[in-house]
Every structure is written in C-alpha cells, then in structure tokens.
Amino acid sequence: MxxxxxxxxxxxVDVQEVKNSINQSMKEIEQRYDFKGSKTEIEIIKDEEIKITTDDEYKLSAVIDILKGKLIKRGVSPKALDFLKIEKAALGLVRQNIKLINxxxxxxxxxxxxxxxxxxxxxxxxxxxxxxxxxxxxxxxxxxxxxxxxxxxxxxxxxxxxxx
Missing domain, CATH: 3.30.70.860 (Alpha-Beta Plaits)
Structure with a gap:
C-alpha cells in the first residue's frame, strides 16, 4: 500500500472543444435574423487565441454571448477566456481577440x-x-x-x- x-x-483548455464551440456559434449566427448580411467571423489562431470580427459593438457582444453559451455547453469555462480590448478593423468593422488561458x-x-x-x-x-x-x-x-x-x-x- x-x-x-x-x-x-x-x-x-480543451482546444478541440473550443473549435467545436466556434463552429456551432457560426452556424447559429448564420441562422439568426439580426445577423443577416453582416460580416461576422470567428476564428481560432494557433490554438491560443480566438478572433471575432463583426459589424459593430452590439453584434460583437451578441457573438460573445453566443460563444460563451456554446463553450459552457461543451464544458469549457468562461474563466479560461481573457478578453483583450476592442479594436477598429478595416471597412468600419470591429475586432476583439480573446486569449485562451492554458x-x-x-x-x-x-x-x-x-x-x-x-x-x-x-x-x-x-x-x-x-x-x-x-x-x-x-x-x-x-x-x-x-x-x-x-x-x-x-x-x-x-x-x-x-x-x-
């Protein structure tokens, strides 16, 4: 003994679950009426950071809410996300990067x-x-x-x- x-x-952080959550979020965004015609994109960079690009800050907060919900359902805690500052992107879009705390x-x-x-x-x-x-x-x-x-x-x- x-x-x-x-x-x-x-x-x-289980990066595969994060990728699955991003895919589910993009599917939901494509179906939502308030996102019709918007240029919304969520991508993962080098398994370390999530980049969200969309039309304005209102849509950005909606995308973050959708993503958080999907992450929670897949067992990834929102505490594993470090939200960086919101930046202006090209063509009047806004962008926010989110670091994964690993x-x-x-x-x-x-x-x-x-x-x-x-x-x-x-x-x-x-x-x-x-x-x-x-x-x-x-x-x-x-x-x-x-x-x-x-x-x-x-x-x-x-x-x-x-x-x-």
Whole structure:
C-alpha cells in the first residue's frame, strides 16, 4: 500500500472543444435574423487565441454571448477566456481577440499554495511548472483539499487529475 497519496491541480483548455464551440456559434449566427448580411467571423489562431470580427459593438457582444453559451455547453469555462480590448478593423468593422488561458501563472500557483497551507489541511502542496502537486498521507485529507479548492474562487478554472 502506498505511504502517501497525491493529485495534481491544473488549468487546461480543451482546444478541440473550443473549435467545436466556434463552429456551432457560426452556424447559429448564420441562422439568426439580426445577423443577416453582416460580416461576422470567428476564428481560432494557433490554438491560443480566438478572433471575432463583426459589424459593430452590439453584434460583437451578441457573438460573445453566443460563444460563451456554446463553450459552457461543451464544458469549457468562461474563466479560461481573457478578453483583450476592442479594436477598429478595416471597412468600419470591429475586432476583439480573446486569449485562451492554458496553465496556471506563477502568481496563481503561489496564491493557491498559500491558501492550501493557510487552510491547515494536512497536505503538502508543491509547484511543478504550471501545475501544483498536492501530497497527503490519507485520501480523506486530499478529498478535503479538493473540496476546499472548489469552494474558493481563484479566477481560473481548476481541474484535478492524476489522483493516486
């Protein structure tokens, strides 16, 4: 029997699900009456960024709402999206880029580790690149740590894997 148990805390985006959500959003936009004749386009760039181009800011907000809905239905959290500023594009169009947040930043990992330590749960967190490994002597402590992390909002979507 193992002397200690562990799990990893990560924040990853399934890019294929994002692509599927974009395709579903474009199909819905093509069917909607308020988008007839508009030059609306959603594309993914290098699996890292979504680019939305449309006629005006009103349509841009509608496209973002549609995209968020499709992402949520496919299991991708809106917390994984970092909205950059709205820009003017050619021919009077507007454009907005949205970065996909993949991995935990150093600040987030430090914040998560310190909150785990402050919780007084008998586990040891350690930072490994852009993920956190949590080690404990019994599974109940690990379950308690997962529950604690789910109850707090760190501004990013957390997934728990490699539970052993």
């Amino acid at each position: 193992a002397s200690s148990f562990s799990f990893d805390i990560v924040s990853q 991995g935990l930043s150093k600040e987030k990992t430090k914040d998560i580790v310190s909150s785990i330590k402050n919780s007084k749960i008998k586990v040891q967190p350690q930072i490994i690149d852009d993920r956190i490994r949590v080690v404990g002597k019994n599974k109940d402590d690990l379950q308690q740590a997962i529950g604690f992390l789910k109850s707090n909002d760190f501004g990013v979507e957390l997934q728990f894997n490699n539970y052993r």
